[in-house]
Amino acid sequence: MSRLPRFLRAFLLPMAKNRFSKAWLDQHRNDPYVKQAQARGYRSRAAFKLIEIDQQDKLIQPGQIVVDLGSTPGAWSQVLRERLATGSGGIRGRIIALDLLPMDPIADVEFIQGDFREDDALTALASALGGARADLIVSDMAPNLSGVGLADAARMADLIELAADFAVDHLKPEGALLVKCFHGSGYSQSVERFKRTFVKVSPRKPKASRDKSAETYLLGRGLKR
Ligand SMILES: C[S@@+](CC[C@H](N)C(=O)[O-])C[C@H]1O[C@@H](n2cnc3c(N)ncnc32)[C@H](O)[C@@H]1O
Numbered sequence: 001m002s003r004l005p006r007f008l009r010a011f012l013l014p015m016a017k018n019r020f021s022k023a024w025l026d027q028h029r030n031d032p033y034v035k036q037a038q039a040r041g042y043r044s045r046a047a048f049k050l051i052e053i054d055q056q057d058k059l060i061q062p063g064q065i066v067v068d069l070g071s072t073p074g075a076w077s078q079v080l081r082e083r084l085a086t087g088s089g090g091i092r093g094r095i096i097a098l099d100l101l102p103m104d105p106i107a108d109v110e111f112i113q114g115d116f117r118e119d120d121a122l123t124a125l126a127s128a129l130g131g132a133r134a135d136l137i138v139s140d141m142a143p144n145l146s147g148v149g150l151a152d153a154a155r156m157a158d159l160i161e162l163a164a165d166f167a168v169d170h171l172k173p174e175g176a177l178l179v180k181c182f183h184g185s186g187y188s189q190s191v192e193r194f195k196r197t198f199v200k201v202s203p204r205k206p207k208a209s210r211d212k213s214a215e216t217y218l219l220g221r222g223l224k225r
Pocket residue numbers: 043044046047069070071072073074075076077098099100101114115116117140141142143144
């Protein structure tokens with residue numbers, strides 16, 4: 001499209017955008033995970049990614065301290081809350097969630113608004129933990145994509161690196177870190193970083209994560225001494 005004369009581009013671009021948004025809307029409307037999320041009251045279809053990984057790996061147990069990074073709109077926090085629920089209305093354990101964006105409150109979820117790359121957010125998380133170590137850290141953080149592949153991959157790798165650093169400082173020795181990553185540039189470095197930090201490293205691609213998407217997850221269990 002960039003080789004076309006400017007007047008033609010101005011004419012065609014909105015049509016291409018409309019077609020793209022229509023295709024996205026159709027896909028969204030017909031997506032079984034979107035329908036299930038609506039039926040079960042989850043804030044987004046992302047809930048099913050964590051549910052599926054947890055079914056396989058049994059990560060979430062009542063009584064745990066869990067940190068949810070990149071939590072907004074809150075579907076993973078909702079799943080975490082369900083798993084820690086006591087049956088008498090509360091939870092056993094703690095859920096500390098953080099996001100750049102605001103998040104509508106979820107009962108028993110302690111929310112911090114902040115940028116995980118900034119010291120202020122790390123200090124706020126550390127002070128919420130109050131010296132305790134987490135059993136589980138999950139990160140569904142993804143940078144806003146600029147469309148420039150290498151720059152986006154570098155931002156993603158940076159978030160993963162920071163999440164691994166955070167795990168070293170704040171995870172129990174037998175704890176687990178689950179992070180979102182993208183296949184492609186930077187992926188193998190993230191796997192290497194995980195292998196240096198964790199005893200066991202496993203890639204995960206839940207069915208709820210679209211086949212066409214480069215999105216995938218890395219799970220690290222047990223901190224190396
Ligand atoms: C895919 S969404 C998370 C969806 C969430 N897991 C759920 O189930 O609702 C990614 C989130 O990462 C957050 N994010 C991206 N970069 C961040 C950063 N540097 N610090 C904190 N949050 C960040 C975004 O604001 C966005 O809400």
